[in-house]
Each structure stands twice: as structure tokens, then as C-alpha cells.
Amino acid sequence: MELATFDLLRATEGRQVLREATEAYGHVGDLALGTRLRAAGHPPDLVAAAIGQVALRRRAAAKLGADAGAMYFLPDALEQATRAGVSAHRAERLQALGPRTLVDLGCGIGADLVAFARAGLDVHGVELDPVRAAMARENLAALGLPGTIEVADATTVDTSSYDVAFVDPARRDGRGRTFDPSAFSPPWPFVETLLAGHGVAKVLPGIAHDLVPEGVEAEWVSERGDLVEACLWGRAFAGTGRRATVLGRHGRATLTEADAPEDVPVDDPGEWWYEPDDAVIRAGLVTAVAALTGGWLVDPHIAYVSSARCVTTPYARAFRVVEELPYREKQLRAALRARDVGTLTVKKRGVSVVPEVLVKRLRLTGSVTATVILTRVQGEGRAYLVEPVSAHRASA
Structure with missing residues (x-):
């Protein structure tokens, strides 16, 4: 446009x-x-x-709820915009840390500025594209929020007068979406410089742990079961090394490295099986789920937890283990047909199985709906018939 x-x-x-x-x-x-x-x-x-x-x-x-009806968008800017619940969490966390002024370097159409302004921060947006800058200005005004916008190259802006410098680097190059931080705009070295001080950066949830600068906190955030982003909190704001935040019907729940013991037992599955939230997995905090459930790992390299107890937790989905089934496809098919299974959900981790392909090959025609977990248990491929447990059935 x-x-x-x-x-x-x-x-x-x-x-x-x-x-x-x-x-x-x-x-x-x-x-x-x-x-x-x-x-x-x-x-x-x-x-x-x-x-x-x-x-x-x-x-x-x-993504943005009722606000969307009053805002202006460009297709790629909307794609990069943060979900309203996630940006509100980030803004509320910043508010609690005490900053008063914030500059958004590359603010796009202003979706994050909206959340920061609503949290009471004095916001200023910088955007190189005049159309996006105009949309950001109009979007703040349409929602009755204060803030200023300027058209400029974010890498040339002096951020020293602001309490926070926020950046959400564009993740597209000439060929489309990129997962390579060296191709981000602003470039990764610029982001690292911000994080050495009062910077906060939204990045891809798949960011490698070794890319996170020393002294910076990496927070992986999921909402309603979807892993949506990682947020890097600069040295001025870091409270831990790694954090997993889960947003959902329960509200907000957070785990950090302090919750995750280093030594957790490894054993065969017990009566209850836990599938950690993706934010927990990406943050490397699976052992925290084991600690919360009084459980153990089924394999030292697999992000599944088992326990003798059923515990309600926002950090993992619980399953009751019904029985172990044969792992090999032919025998698994026979076992499922014997149980009249027709609709099958296959969950897998650590094994070279494509669930959709396997379900098609099994050719099940029964009347029962079932869930099977295929994974490694202490290095060996195993299959388990499980029953998903709704939150109201679980007990602490």
C-alpha cells in the first residue's frame, strides 16, 4: 500500500x-x-x-481481539504482530520492573506499542517504512492511547534517554521468512548490543540456547497450548537464565531454572504420563515437571515424564497409561484392531515415525477412539495406549 x-x-x-x-x-x-x-x-x-x-x-x-476492528494492517506486519495476551504479559512484566519510558525500534503497525501504552509506559515508536509508521500512529489514536512515532532507521536512534529499548527484528529476507538470526533486521549484533543493557527482544521460539548472550534471560512463552515466542530480557531486567511461561485459562504460570533439579531418576513408565508444554521443553525445564509431579523421566533424552500420581499442572498434559502395546507396526495394528479402535491419535517423541502416515497404514475401522504414545524408554522403542486426563479429573 x-x-x-x-x-x-x-x-x-x-x-x-x-x-x-x-x-x-x-x-x-x-x-x-x-x-x-x-x-x-x-x-x-x-x-x-x-x-x-x-x-x-x-x-x-x-490475535488482537476487539482492538482489531479499529486498527489498520499490512499482511506481513499482521503476521509478525504479537498475540494480544502475550504482548500484555510482556508489558505487565515490564511495568512491574519499574521502567517508565520505552522506545520500540522497528515498531511496525504498533501492535506491541498498544500493549506497552496500556500498561502505563510512555512509548515512542521508530519505523523505517512510512506507511507502517503512519498506521502505528493511527492505531494508537484509534484506541485512545498516547504515544509518538517517528520515521527513522532504528539502528541510528540514540536509546540512552529511554528506560527500555524494545526490538522485534523482522524475520524476512528476499526469499521469504528466515530462521537465521544473521539475516534479521535490525541485525543480530545490534540486538546483542541492546541486550547488554536495557534491551528487550522478541525472537523466534526456536532460538538456540547458545545464541542467548551471557547474563540475558531467555523466556519461552506459550498461549493456549501454542509456543508463540521467546523473549530475551537484557541484563538490566534478567531474573534468571531460562524461564517458561504458560498463558491459558488458569492465567499465567512460570517456571525457572530454580524449579528444575539436575538429577532426576530415569525409569519405566508408571500409571501416569505427562507431556510437558512446548515452552517448558524449549526452556529445558522438563525436570521441573518431574519435580512437580513426584515423577521421573522415561528416557534421559526424551521430554516425557511419568509418575505414580495424577497431578494438576499448567505445565504439562496428563495421560493415564492403560497398557503397553507392541511397538512393531504389524503387531500394533493387530492389538488396536482387537480393541475395536477406529480413530487413533498418535503422539510421538524420539522415534522416526510420521503419525499421519502411520495412522493411514494401520487402516483401522473400529468404533473406539484411542491415543497411543510412541517413544523411547531408556533407549528402546515402546508403545503405550493412554487415556487423556481432563484437568477436572486430576488431583494434586
């Missing part, structure tokens, strides 16, 4: 076209809607931009 088009979109006529497009969207096709709006005398570029914005707002609602 060109800046001139966005200027039209947020002007009086553009807001009218947006309202009309919003009311009609979903009731008629895009082609018919565009024809109707152009027939009413609205410029074709404005009509196309308005319909595009309505579609993006619908998509954004899953």
Missing part, C-alpha cells in the same frame, strides 16, 4: 467506505462488493484498500 492510499483510507471518505465494506463483508463476494462501492462513486484504489483492510481486520481478531 502506498502512503497516499493510506491517507485516503483514513480520511473522511475512506472511513465511510470502510464502514460500508465492513457492514457488507461476508454477505456478498469481494467482486460484487467492489463493484457496488465503485458504482457509488468511490475511487477504485480506495475501494480495493478498504476491502483489503476489512479482510485483514477479520484475520487480526484471532
Whole structure:
């Protein structure tokens, strides 16, 4: 989108076209809607931009909730935007640490600025793209939030007058999305410099532990079962080395290295099986789940925990072990057919099995729904029929 088009979109006529497009969207096709709006005398570029914005707002609602209906987006900026619950957690944590002023270096369309401003921080956004900068400014205003935006190269900004320098590096290169930190924008050395002081950086959840600078805290965050980001807290804010934060219906739950014993027993599965949340796994805190459940590992290299007790915990999903089944495919098929299994969920870890392919090959036709875990137990491939345990059935 060109800046001139966005200027039209947020002007009086553009807001009218947006309202009309919003009311009609979903009731008629895009082609018919565009024809109707152009027939009413609205410029074709404005009509196309308005319909595009309505579609993006619908998509954004899953990430940003009700705010999305008043905001402006670009497709790739929306893709990089943080979920509202996750950005609120980060902003609330910063608020509790005491900073008052924050600069967002490469603020995009301002999704994180919204959360920081709502938490009471005095925010300033820096964005090289004039269209994104204009959208960020408009988005803050549309939600009634204070803040300033400037168009500039984030790497040239003096951050010394701010209590926090936040950065969410763009993770795209000329070929599309990249997982290589050396290709981030701003570049990784710039991010490391910020983290040596009052910097906070949102990064990919798959970031390697050895990339985290010394003295910096790495926090992996999941929401509603999805691992969504890692946040690096600079030396001024670090409270531990590694942290796992789980956001869900229970609220917010956090584990750190202090919760994870180094020495945990390894043994065959007991009556209860635990699948740790992905944030816990990425943070390397699986042994904390073992400590919380009074359990042990089933293999020193596999992120599964077993226990003799069923314990309610936000950090892992619990399963009751029904029985061990044959691990080899032919014998496993026979065992499942003998139990009238027709719908099968395969969970696996540490074995070279593609669940979807295996389910198709098993050709089950029964009436029972079942879950099977395929994994290594002390180095040996094993299969277990398990029953997922809902939270209300578990007891501490």
C-alpha cells in the first residue's frame, strides 16, 4: 500500500467506505462488493484498500481481539504482530520492573506499542517504512492511547534517554521468512548490543540456547497450548537464565531454572504420563515437571515424564497409561484392531515415525477412539495406549 492510499483510507471518505465494506463483508463476494462501492462513486484504489483492510481486520481478531476492528494492517506486519495476551504479559512484566519510558525500534503497525501504552509506559515508536509508521500512529489514536512515532532507521536512534529499548527484528529476507538470526533486521549484533543493557527482544521460539548472550534471560512463552515466542530480557531486567511461561485459562504460570533439579531418576513408565508444554521443553525445564509431579523421566533424552500420581499442572498434559502395546507396526495394528479402535491419535517423541502416515497404514475401522504414545524408554522403542486426563479429573 502506498502512503497516499493510506491517507485516503483514513480520511473522511475512506472511513465511510470502510464502514460500508465492513457492514457488507461476508454477505456478498469481494467482486460484487467492489463493484457496488465503485458504482457509488468511490475511487477504485480506495475501494480495493478498504476491502483489503476489512479482510485483514477479520484475520487480526484471532490475535488482537476487539482492538482489531479499529486498527489498520499490512499482511506481513499482521503476521509478525504479537498475540494480544502475550504482548500484555510482556508489558505487565515490564511495568512491574519499574521502567517508565520505552522506545520500540522497528515498531511496525504498533501492535506491541498498544500493549506497552496500556500498561502505563510512555512509548515512542521508530519505523523505517512510512506507511507502517503512519498506521502505528493511527492505531494508537484509534484506541485512545498516547504515544509518538517517528520515521527513522532504528539502528541510528540514540536509546540512552529511554528506560527500555524494545526490538522485534523482522524475520524476512528476499526469499521469504528466515530462521537465521544473521539475516534479521535490525541485525543480530545490534540486538546483542541492546541486550547488554536495557534491551528487550522478541525472537523466534526456536532460538538456540547458545545464541542467548551471557547474563540475558531467555523466556519461552506459550498461549493456549501454542509456543508463540521467546523473549530475551537484557541484563538490566534478567531474573534468571531460562524461564517458561504458560498463558491459558488458569492465567499465567512460570517456571525457572530454580524449579528444575539436575538429577532426576530415569525409569519405566508408571500409571501416569505427562507431556510437558512446548515452552517448558524449549526452556529445558522438563525436570521441573518431574519435580512437580513426584515423577521421573522415561528416557534421559526424551521430554516425557511419568509418575505414580495424577497431578494438576499448567505445565504439562496428563495421560493415564492403560497398557503397553507392541511397538512393531504389524503387531500394533493387530492389538488396536482387537480393541475395536477406529480413530487413533498418535503422539510421538524420539522415534522416526510420521503419525499421519502411520495412522493411514494401520487402516483401522473400529468404533473406539484411542491415543497411543510412541517413544523411547531408556533407549528402546515402546508403545503405550493412554487415556487423556481432563484437568477436572486430576488431583494434586
